[in-house]
Amino acid sequence: MIPLSKFKMNLKNLKKVDILMFISILLITMFGILNIYLAKKVSTGGMIFPLKQSLFFVGAIILLYFVLAIDYSIIKAFTPIFYWTSIALLVLVLIIGSTINGAQGWIRLGPLSFQPAELAKIATVMMMGKKLEDMDGEINNLKNFLVLAFYAIIPAGLIVIQPDMGMTMVLFFMVLGVFFIGGLDKRIILGGLGALIVGIVLVWNSGLIQDYQKRRITSFRNPETDTSGSGYHLRQSLIAIGSGGFFGTLDSLANDGTGGYASQYVPEIQTDFIFSQICQQWGTFGAICLLALYGLLISRMINIARTAKDLFGTILTTGMIAYFLFAIWQNIGMTIGLMPITGITLPLVSYGGSSLATTILSLGLVLNIGMRRKKLNF
Template identity: 70%
Template sequence: MIIPLSQFKMDKKKFKEIDKWMLFSIVTIVLFGILNIYLATKPYAYNTTYVIKQSLFFGVSLVGLYFIMALDYSIIKGFTPLFYWGSVILLVLVLVIGKTVNGAQGWINLGIVSFQPAELAKVATIMMMGKKLEDMDGNINNFKNFCIVALYAIIPAALIVIQPDMGMTMVLFFMVVGVFFAGGLDKRIIIGGLTGLVVAIVLVWNSGLIQPYQKMRIISFQNPEANSSEEGYHLRQSLIGIGSGGFLGTNSSFSKESAGGYASQYVPEVETDFIFAQIGEQWGLLGAAFLLSLYGILICRMIAIARDSKDMFGNIVAIGMTSYLLFAIWQNIGMTIGLMPITGITLPLVSYGGSSLLTTILSLGLVLNIGMRKRKLYF
C-alpha cells in the first residue's frame, strides 16, 4: 500500500490543534541535551563529531516528526502489524549479524551509523498491543484475549533478553505494565504477573545469560566505595561530579581555557548513560530542576492526550510512551545518584544516540498526532 503525498499535507485547522507545550518541551530538551553533549566531550579533539551527529539526527527527526503528525494516525494504525513483525525480524537478524556494545549484541552496523532494533521494537510492541486491545473492544480480562496480547509483548522481550540487554528489557516491561493498567486489567492479574517476573528475574540471573561483570555493574550501586576502582567506579565518579555542582553549578566547561569539568574527564560514557552527571556538575540543582520541569510538562501533556484520545489505540500508545518516559527518566537519573542499579538506559532526548533520539521523537510525534485528532466527528 502506497500513501499518496497529498495525505501528508497538514491543513491549518490541524496545525492549530498541535499541543504547543508538548512540542516546546521536546525541542527544548533536545537542544539542552546537544549543548551538554558538547560540554561533556569538550576535553576530546573529536568532540564536535558527537554534536554534529546528534544535530543531524535531530534535523532528520524533525522532518520525520512533520510527516508523522501530518498523516492521520488511523492510517498509521493500519500499518501496525508491518511495524511489529518488521521489528521482530530485525531483532532476530541482530542476533545473527549484530555487533556487540557493552556486552549486548543489539546493534546493526549500517556503515555511517549503527541502529538498535530494540528501540523500534518497544514502540511497535505498544502499537500492536493497542491495536489488538481495540480489536477486542478492550476486553483484556478475557483469558484468551489476555494471552494473545501478552504473547505480542513476550516475543520481542524474549529476543531482547537473549542479546542480552537488561536495560531495554526493563523499559519494555514497564511500558507493557502501563498498557495493561490503562487497559483495565484486573489488579490481581497484574500482581500475579509481577510475582512471575520476580521468579523470571531469578531464573535469568542464574541462567548464565548475564555475565559476571554485568551482575557486578548492576549491584555495585549498593556500595560503590567497596568497588571504587572497578564496577563502582562509574557511580563514584558520577557522585563526585554531581556533588560538586551545588545549587548553581560549576560552569567550568564554559571557559575557553578550560579543558572541561570533572564529569567530562572522569565519568565513563558521560555523553550517553551518565549525561546527568554532566548536567548536575555544570548546571547544579537549578539546571537539574529546569530539565525535570520540562520533562514534567511533557509527561503531563501526554497524560492529557491519553485521557482525551478518541479511541483505545490512541489511549494505549500515549500511556505506553508515558510509561517509557517515567521509567527511563527515573532509572537513568537514579543510577547516576546511587538510587538505582546501573543499566544501559539512556536519558530520553538528552543522551547521545541517533537511533534512540529518532525513534523517541517519532513516537512522541505519534502521541502529538493522537492529540491533534482527539475530537470525535459527528454527522
C-alpha cells in the same frame, strides 16, 4: 502505498498541535545536545557526538512533519507490518549485530548504528493497542489476555537473549502501563510482577549476563568496595554531581581546554551518565529545570491519553508515559546511587541517534493523537 497527497498538512489540524508539548520536546532535546557538546568538547573527535545527535534531531523533526500530516488511524492500519518488521530486525541483530557494552543489539550501517529494540518497544505498544481495540477493550478475557501477552513476550524474549536487561525493563514497564490503563485485573498485574522477579533470577543465573556486568549492576549498593572497578562509574558520578552545588560550575563553558570533572572522569558521560554532566555544569537548579520540562511533557501526554478519540490512542500514549516515567527514574536513580546501573539512557537527552529519532517520532504519534482527539463532523 500512501499517496503523497495524504501528507499535505491541514492548517486547521496544525493549529491543534499541543504547542506546550512540542516546545518541551524541542527544549529538552536541544539542552541534551548542548550537554553532549560540553561533555565531549575536550576529547579527541568530541564534536562528532553533538554533530551526529544534531543531524538525527533535524532528520527526526523533518520526519515528524509526515507523522503529523497523516491521520494516525491510517498509521494504525499498518501496525502489524510495523510490529513484525521490528521482530525481524530483532532476529537479524542476533545474527549480524554488533556488540556494545556486552549486548549484541546494534546493526551497523556504515558509520551509523541502529538499535532495533528502540523500534520494537514502540511497535509492541502499538500492536497491543490495536489488538486491544479490536477486542473492544475486553482485556480480562483469558484468550484476549494471552494474545496480548504473546505479542509482548516475543520482543521481550529476543531482547533478553542479546542480553539487554535495561531495554527489557523498559519494555516491561511500558507493557505494564498498557495492562494497567487497559483495566487488567490487579491480581494478574501482581502475578506479572512476581513472574518478572522469577524471570530476573533465572536470567541472572543463566550465564547470559557476564560477571563484570553483574558487578556493575550491583555496585550501587556499596560503590566504596571497588572504587577502581565495578563501583568506579557511580563513585565518579557522585563526585561530579556533588561538585555542582546549586548553580553549577559551568567549567566546561570555559575555553581553557580542561572541561569539567564529569567530562574527564565519568565514563559513558554522553550516554548513560549525562545527568552527572548536567548536575555538575548547571547544578541542582539545572536539574530542576530539566525535570520541570519533563513534567510539562508528561502532563501534556496524560491530557492527550485522557481525551484520545479511541482506545489505540490512549494505549499508545500511555505506553510513552510509562517509558518516560521509568527511564527518567532509572537513569537519574543510577547516577545518584538509588538504582542499579543499567544501560537505560535519559530520554531525548542522552546521546544515541536511534533512541532520539524513535522517541521523537513516537512523541509525534502522541501529538497526532492529540490533534485528532475529536471526530470531525461534516
